[in-house]
Amino acid sequence: MPKIELPKAYDAKGVEDAIYQKWEESGFFNPDNLVDAKEPFVISMPPPNVTGILHLGHAFENSLMDAEIRYQRMKGKKAMIVPGTDHAAVATQARVEDNLRKEGIANPRQDLGREELLKRIREYADNSKSVILSQIKKMGTSCDWSRLAYTFDDKRSEAVNELFKMMYEDELIYRGYRVINWSVKGQSTCSDDELVYIDQPVKIYTFKYSKDFPIPIATTRPETKLGDTAVAVNPSDNRYKQYIGQKFVVDVGAKAPLTITIIADDGVDINYGTGAVGVTPAHSPVDFEMYQKNKEIGIIPVIGKDGKMTENAGANYQGLDVLVAREKFVAWLRENNLLIKEEDSTHNVGTSDRFGDVVEALPMDQWFIDVNKKIKNKGRSLKELMKEAVTMGHNGDANKVITITPERFHTIYLHWIDNLRDWCISRQIWWGHRIPIWYCDDCKEVFYSDTNSGHCNKCQSKNIRQDEDTLDTWFSSGAWTFSTLGWPEETPDLLTYHPTNWMQMGYEILFFWMARMILMTTYALDDIPFKDVYIHGMLRDKNGKKFSKSLGNGLDPLEIIEKYGTDALRLSLLRGTTPGNDMRFYEEKVEGARNFVNKLWNISRFIIQSSDNPRIVSVAPEAKTLADKWILNKFNSVINLSTQEMDKYNFSGAIEYLYDFTWSDFADWYLEIAKVEGNKEEILFYILQNILKLWHPFIPFVTESIWQTLGAGKLLMVEKWPVGVQSQDQSSVNDLEVVKEIIGSIRNLRSENKIEPAKKVSVVAIAGNKMKLLTEQAEIIKKLARLEKFTVLADSEKPANSVGTVAGGVQLYLELAGLIDVEAEKKRIEKEIVEAEKYIKGLEAKLGNKEFLDNAPEEIIIKEKEKLEIYIERVKKLKDQRSSLI
RNA sequence: GGACAUUUAGCUCAGUUGGUUAGAGCGUUCGAUUCACAUUCGAAAGGUCACAGGUUCAACUCCUGUAAUGUCCACCA
Numbered sequence: 001m002p003k004i005e006l007p008k009a010y011d012a013k014g015v016e017d018a019i020y021q022k023w024e025e026s027g028f029f030n031p032d033n034l035v036d037a038k039e040p041f042v043i044s045m046p047p048p049n050v051t052g053i054l055h056l057g058h059a060f061e062n063s064l065m066d067a068e069i070r071y072q073r074m075k076g077k078k079a080m081i082v083p084g085t086d087h088a089a090v091a092t093q094a095r096v097e098d099n100l101r102k103e104g105i106a107n108p109r110q111d112l113g114r115e116e117l118l119k120r121i122r123e124y125a126d127n128s129k130s131v132i133l134s135q136i137k138k139m140g141t142s143c144d145w146s147r148l149a150y151t152f153d154d155k156r157s158e159a160v161n162e163l164f165k166m167m168y169e170d171e172l173i174y175r176g177y178r179v180i181n182w183s184v185k186g187q188s189t190c191s192d193d194e195l196v197y198i199d200q201p202v203k204i205y206t207f208k209y210s211k212d213f214p215i216p217i218a219t220t221r222p223e224t225k226l227g228d229t230a231v232a233v234n235p236s237d238n239r240y241k242q243y244i245g246q247k248f249v250v251d252v253g254a255k256a257p258l259t260i261t262i263i264a265d266d267g268v269d270i271n272y273g274t275g276a277v278g279v280t281p282a283h284s285p286v287d288f289e290m291y292q293k294n295k296e297i298g299i300i301p302v303i304g305k306d307g308k309m310t311e312n313a314g315a316n317y318q319g320l321d322v323l324v325a326r327e328k329f330v331a332w333l334r335e336n337n338l339l340i341k342e343e344d345s346t347h348n349v350g351t352s353d354r355f356g357d358v359v360e361a362l363p364m365d366q367w368f369i370d371v372n373k374k375i376k377n378k379g380r381s382l383k384e385l386m387k388e389a390v391t392m393g394h395n396g397d398a399n400k401v402i403t404i405t406p407e408r409f410h411t412i413y414l415h416w417i418d419n420l421r422d423w424c425i426s427r428q429i430w431w432g433h434r435i436p437i438w439y440c441d442d443c444k445e446v447f448y449s450d451t452n453s454g455h456c457n458k459c460q461s462k463n464i465r466q467d468e469d470t471l472d473t474w475f476s477s478g479a480w481t482f483s484t485l486g487w488p489e490e491t492p493d494l495l496t497y498h499p500t501n502w503m504q505m506g507y508e509i510l511f512f513w514m515a516r517m518i519l520m521t522t523y524a525l526d527d528i529p530f531k532d533v534y535i536h537g538m539l540r541d542k543n544g545k546k547f548s549k550s551l552g553n554g555l556d557p558l559e560i561i562e563k564y565g566t567d568a569l570r571l572s573l574l575r576g577t578t579p580g581n582d583m584r585f586y587e588e589k590v591e592g593a594r595n596f597v598n599k600l601w602n603i604s605r606f607i608i609q610s611s612d613n614p615r616i617v618s619v620a621p622e623a624k625t626l627a628d629k630w631i632l633n634k635f636n637s638v639i640n641l642s643t644q645e646m647d648k649y650n651f652s653g654a655i656e657y658l659y660d661f662t663w664s665d666f667a668d669w670y671l672e673i674a675k676v677e678g679n680k681e682e683i684l685f686y687i688l689q690n691i692l693k694l695w696h697p698f699i700p701f702v703t704e705s706i707w708q709t710l711g712a713g714k715l716l717m718v719e720k721w722p723v724g725v726q727s728q729d730q731s732s733v734n735d736l737e738v739v740k741e742i743i744g745s746i747r748n749l750r751s752e753n754k755i756e757p758a759k760k761v762s763v764v765a766i767a768g769n770k771m772k773l774l775t776e777q778a779e780i781i782k783k784l785a786r787l788e789k790f791t792v793l794a795d796s797e798k799p800a801n802s803v804g805t806v807a808g809g810v811q812l813y814l815e816l817a818g819l820i821d822v823e824a825e826k827k828r829i830e831k832e833i834v835e836a837e838k839y840i841k842g843l844e845a846k847l848g849n850k851e852f853l854d855n856a857p858e859e860i861i862i863k864e865k866e867k868l869e870i871y872i873e874r875v876k877k878l879k880d881q882r883s884s885l886i
Numbered sequence: 887g888g889a890c891a892u893u894u895a896g897c898u899c900a901g902u903u904g905g906u907u908a909g910a911g912c913g914u915u916c917g918a919u920u921c922a923c924a925u926u927c928g929a930a931a932g933g934u935c936a937c938a939g940g941u942u943c944a945a946c947u948c949c950u951g952u953a954a955u956g957u958c959c960a961c962c963a
Contacts, residue, residue, distance in 0.1 A: 009925065197961095204963085218963055232963085269962065277963040286962080348961070408890065412958075415889075419959075507958085542898090544956085576899050576911080581891080582956085584898060592911060595925045606922030648902090656900065656910070671922080744929090751929040757918050786920090786928095839907060851943040860905050860944090867907095 004608055004709060010601035012565025016701045020137055023704075028718050030144045031078035031497075041077035042500040043069055044481045044530070045143065046513070047151060049088035050125040051095045054135045056539050056547060056573075056585060057506065059557040062139040063570040063698075064504050064536060064651070069142055070697040071646050072501075074721040080497065082484045083136065083143035085129050087152035089432035089473035090194075094186060094354045096121045096431075109187070114430050121431045125152075138558065140566050140700050142717070147493075149484040151476040152433070159483035160433045160476045161450040163524055168437075168448050172370050172382065172523075173425070179281075179288040180424055182362040184307035186355035188428040189366055191472060192421065193512055195350035195359060206274060206341035207333050209250035209260060215240055216340055217278035220347055222333070223325040226254040226313045227302035230279035232290055235264035237275055253332060254302070254314040261297045265290055283361045301363055322360075367426035367435060367469065375523065385522040386417050386515060394528050400499075402518065404533045405649060406580040409510060416511050425472045432470030440464050478516035481529040502649075503530040506538060507580065534649050537582035539573075544584060560590055567699035568594035574651045574698060575659075596659065597702050600695065603667050604706045607684045616689045616710050620725070621682035626739075626777060627673045628683055629732035634665050635687055639724035642694055651698070658694055666691070669740065676783045685710075690722045738770065738808035739777045745807035746785040749814045752828070753803060760788035764799050766811040767792050774810065798884040805832075806877045809870065822885055829882045836875050843868045 027033040031040065043065050048058055065081055073079035100108040100120065108117055129150070136143065149156060167173040181190040206218040215231055233240040243262040251257040267286075268277055281291035282301040291299055302313040309317040309325045317325045333339040350359050371382045378385070385394070390410060394400035404410045426435060438449050440456035441463040447456070456464050476483070481500050485493040499521075505513060514533060521529035540546055541553045548554070560569050571593035577583045608614045623629040638661040645653035666687060674680040689710065692703040696716055707716035746763055755761060763785070767774045774781070774792045782790040798804065802813040803825050846852055847864055 006922090008923070197959095220963080267962090273963055275963095279963090284963090406891095412890070416959075511958095538957095578900080581899095586898085588912060589898080591925080595923095598925045599923065602923035602926090604922085609922070644902090650902090652900075653902085660910080667922090668927085747928060748930085751917070754917085757928070758920080835907085842907085846944085849943060853943080855943045856905075863905080 004614055006601075006605045006609060006709065008602075008605075010565070010598050010702055010705075012567060012597070012701065013562070015705045016138075016140070016566055019701050019704050020140060023142060023715065023717055024137075024145070026715055026717070028073070028715065029080075029142045030146050031080040034073070034078050034718070037073075037076050037078040039077050040497050041069070041072040041079045041502070042497045043081045043502050043504075044484060044500050045081050045083045045141075046503075046505055046509075047084040047086035047149075047477065047480065048132050049086050049091055050128045050132065051088055051091045052128055053131050054557060056555055056557055058135070059139055059569060060536065060539055060573045061504060061506075062136060062141045063573045064534070066139070066141045066700070067570075067574060067651055067697040068502055068504075068649070070700060070717065071721070073142070073717065074693065074696065074719060076720065078496075080147070081141065081143045082147050082149065082497075082500075083133075083141075083145065084149035084151070084480070084484060085132055086473065086477055087125060087150065087432065089470060090186065090188065090190075090354045090427060090429055091473070092125055093121055093429045093431040096124050099124075109430075118430055135558065138561060138566065140570070142700075147484065151473070151480070151483075155486070156476060156479075156483045157433055158450075159479050159487055160471065161436050162488040163475070163479055163520065164436055164471070165448050165450070166524060167369065170376050172373060172375065174368055174370060175365055176368050176422075177363060177365050178368070178422075178424070179283070179285045179361050179363045180366050181350060181352075181359040182305065182364070183352040183355045183357055183359050184305070185357040186352060186429070187305065188355075189364075189424055189426065190352050190354075190359055191424050191474075194353050196353045197348040197350055199346050200349050202345055202347040204273075204341075204343045204345050205330060205333070205339060206343075207339045209248070209252055209258070210338070211336075213248055213250060213260075214243060215262070215276045216274045217276050218273045218341075219278055220345075221280075221283070221322075221326070222329045223309065223313075223317070223322050224280045224283045224302065225278055226252060226258075226309070226317060226325075226329065227282050227300040228258055228260060228278050228280050229300060230261045230263050230281075230290065230294065230297040232263050232265040232268050232277045232279050233275065234266065234268040234270045237268075237270045240276060253316055253329070254300075255312050258300075259298070261294070263290065263294050263297065282363045285361060288363065299363060303360055303362060305362065307360055366424050368422040368424055370422055371420055371519075372422075378523075382519050382523060383417055383420060386420075386518050387414060389518050389522055389528050390414070394522055395526070400528045402528050402531065402533060405535065409507065409533075409535050409580065413510060413515065417515065420515075423472075425475050426467075426469040427472055428469055430470065432473060433476060435467040435469050435471060437467045438464050439467070474512055474516045477513060478520035479524070481517060482521060482525055487525070498525070499528050500530040502532050502534065504534040504536060507535050508538065510535065532649070535580050537577070537580055539585045540582055542584055542586040544582075555585070555587075560587075564590045564594040565597065565701070567597045567702050571596065571655070571699055575655050577652050579649070596663070597699055599663055599667065600691075600699070601702060601706065603662070603671065604688060604692075604709070606671065607681075607688050608706075608709060611681050611685070613681075614710050615685055616712050617682055617686040618689070619686075621686055623683075623732075624679075625677055626732055626736055626773075627670060627677065627780070628680070629729055630736035631665065631670045631683070631687065633729065633733050634661060635690070636724040638665075639690070639694065639722050643721070643724070646697075655698060658691070658698075662691055662695070672784055673780055676780050692716060693719055693722050735773055738773065738810075739781060741808040742774075742810060742812065743781055743784045745805050745812060746781070746787070746814065749803060749805055749812070750785075753814070753816060755816075757786060760786060762789035762791070762815045763787050764791045764793060764796070764802070764813045764815070766796055766813075767794065768809065770808065770810050798881065804829075804881040804884075806874050806881070809873060811877050811881065826882060826885055829878055829885070833875055833878045833882065836871050836878065840868065840871045840875065843871070 048054060069079045069081050097108045105111050181195060183190055202220045204218050204220055205222050206216055208216050217231060219225060235241060244264050246262050248260045249257050250260055279287045279290055281287050281299040283303060291297060300312050302310055303322060304310045309320045311318050352359050374381055388394055390402045436448055436450050438447055440461055442461040443459035445456050445458040455462050482498050485498050487494055517529040521527060545553060568590050572589040623632050638657050641657045642654040692707050696703045704716045765774055771794055778790050778792060799813050799815055802815045804811060804813045843864055
């Protein structure tokens with residue numbers, strides 16, 4: 001067979017696309033084609049939002065998922081990533097509306113109308129969807145494209161309707177009048193989780209409603225006081241308790257004089273502020289709760305959906321922006337000597353994460369999911385189901401426990417559930433699943449229907465209309481793990497591949513998404529959505545800043561791929577990262593990873609090009625020399641160790657073991673030794689083919705590319721993961737480590753004595769009990785340490801004109817014809833002696849300690865004794881060398 | 887206000903259930919174009935493991951406290 005010529009450097013750009021195509025065409029991304037595999041292993045891809053193109057965070061997630069799925073595929077599982085995208089309701093509509101405004105369409109909803117705006121959004125979504133899918137392919141992610149899904153496609157919409165129906169019929173979904181978060185800019189509600197809190201300077205005003213009013217109150221939002229209906233005080237507050245139950249009529253300039261009832265509430269802090277709270281039920285969630293306990297106080301909304309004061313606020317205020325109204329009201333208080341105090345402070349205000357404006361608290365009819373109500377036939381609430389799945393297991397079944405890595409998020413999750421309030425699921429936007437509820441204008445019937453039946457269920461009137469609102473995007477993504485597998489039908493996919501096995505996500509969507517998936521799945525399928533959750537951190541730039549558009553510090557994954565290759569990007573994202581912790585990312589990391597990929601390429605290139613018969617050697621060849629035994633031993637441990645790390649989802653750990661073995665043990669040592677000893681093709685090909693397998697999950701392209709060059713007809717992607725055999729002869733490892741140490745020491749001596757690398761020098765070794773070892777390995781030592789002559793003696797005088805050291809229990813003398821700086825040498829040896837003696841002293845103290853001997857395990861004591869012996873011997877030899885210097 | 891995390895070499899980070907003279911990559915210094923690779927090779931310097939206590943024969947590792955940084959949650963008028 002002719003020798004194969006390979007380029008000097010790995011050309012990622014030139015091979016990646018073709019390799020991906022080959023994988024895809026093989027059909028093995030689809031687990032149904034993995035005929036030998038039995039047990040499924042499924043990952044639902046967190047669907048990227050169709051709001052734009054993928055960023056580095058997505059690249060990171062793809063690297064994680066694909067590393068895991070390729071590992072599982074090679075382990076013989078029916079491995080599958082179900083890919084998809086998310087229509088991302090509010091986020092997408094907000095993005096498109098923004099774009100339209102930039103194009104000069106000031107009010108997209110009014111100007112274009114529902115149909116036209118939806119058309120524009122759909123175009124935008126379709127476009128970014130196709131870009132996203134091509135990017136995922138570029139990352140090398142081995143998704144089953146035959147199962148591609150979209151949260152807004154027909155099949156997923158069917159699941160959404162079915163879920164809604166179930167929950168509606170179970171009376172878990174209800175329509176209620178509540179204070180919700182309202183984005184004036186987006187003209188829509190936001191759930192509590194969609195708020196981003198920012199610190200804002202505010203003024204705190206302390207005032208009285210009227211001269212005669214007995215209790216002063218404080219507020220940061222004076223304009224809302226036009227809608228106050230009560231003052232709450234602590235029932236044990238001696239200053240105020242005599243007023244509880246009394247009503248005061250005050251005129252603050254609103255449409256009608258306000259009737260303020262003094263109510264008791266344990267939540268009021270006597271020592272904070274004035275010890276009394278002005279209650280504005282319509283514009284504060286907390287006050288609204290008080291109102292629900294004391295309905296008689298009434299509720300007066302004074303701010304409208306447009307963010308302006310309403311008629312209730314009175315003629316002086318109606319139509320004013322809240323900030324203008326605030327100033328006006330404060331001015332009025334001042335004029336009437338009602339203002340007691342003005343203080344500067346800061347306050348956290350909630351802003352809409354999508355629209356960006358400060359949200360207004362408004363009372364409105366909205367759709368909610370009741371998380372506390374006991375579910376029919378289940379006897380537990382959704383909240384309880386959400387807890388159960390991560391504690392005792394769903395239905396108490398220990399096989400249905402979701403584990404979370406790292407563990408600390410477990411507590412955070414549970415704590416979050418405790419504070420969970422009913423989930424507001426309706427949004428006043430158009431892009432999303434329309435709420436499948438219909439109203440009859442004649443008989444007032446409200447009924448569920450997933451299609452337009454054309455008539456009222458009850459009175460048959462044709463005068464019906466569908467609810468205008470759409471569903472929160474998380475309603476559909478909560479169903480993702482099972483809606484993608486065919487639910488509500490009981491498809492073979494659903495039976496085979498659900499629950500899924502592994503889910504990775506950033507901690508920032510832990511509550512949004514994980515919690516909702518658990519809610520939906522335990523409720524609708526009576527099962528868990530996935531078994532293990534892996535929480536990853538966020539990528540930051542070199543300075544620890546978040547990547548963001550506004551900072552302009554973003555890195556485009558495609559550009560990095562273009563420059564360094566996909567493998568380099570993937571490796572740089574996974575190397576040195578641990579679950580749950582943020583990581584910094586910058587180009588030098590990719591550069592390092594690219595260098596490794598190239599190293600692997602050149603290792604292969606060397607092995608392949610020096611052979612007449614490049615091939616795959618599957619059976620471990622027999623070890624002929626000490627170095628062979630050593631590398632095979634090392635190799636077995638690297639298989640075992642990296643497999644262990646993979647099983648713990650510790651990708652970084654696995655990579656470290658592989659990296660060290662590949663670059664240091666295999667390339668720097670074994671390949672160099674192979675050049676000396678020769679005739680090692682079998683072992684080289686054997687180890688090469690296996691490290692290609694071990695590396696494949698992380699750097700699939702380069703490994704597959706080399707694999708194909710080795711003349712394998714099959715794809716590396718579906719090769720079996722190597723199994724380590726327990727290594728037998730540990731002494732070979734130790735012996736070769738001695739040889740390495742000796743070579744290292746000689747190199748060190750050369751370097752310290754400034755001997756040019758090209759210059760050949762001679763070394764005498766006084767080997768003692770290492771006689772046999774050193775004689776046998778003399779050739780290796782000679783070549784790797786670049787020696788003219790390497791003489792091994794059992795015992796001898798120190799050669800003249802030489803500098804010495806002790807390594808691996810052997811005295812080494814490097815002959816230097818008359819160039820020795822005796823003083824410097826003495827100093828160097830003296831330093832080594834001092835260090836060794838210090839260490840010996842510590843060991844002796846330890847071994848002389850009765851308590852240590854009594855308490856420490858036997859093996860530790862033996863180990864310490866061995867160390868002591870070695871170091872005593874070392875000092876003896878060093879002293880010999882020192883005395884012979886004079 | 888509450889909770890959690892982080893703090894290890896100049897930088898970015900590993901460090902498995904307590905037993906290593908605490909590791910890697912980058913960077914730095916010195917040296918090398920040796921026929922797989924300069925996207926390389928050899929050598930070296932560099933750390934009171936944030937601080938203070940404690941538990942233990944033994945602490946980077948466990949406990950308590952302090953400090954700095956970061957994140958999340960809750961928000962009060």
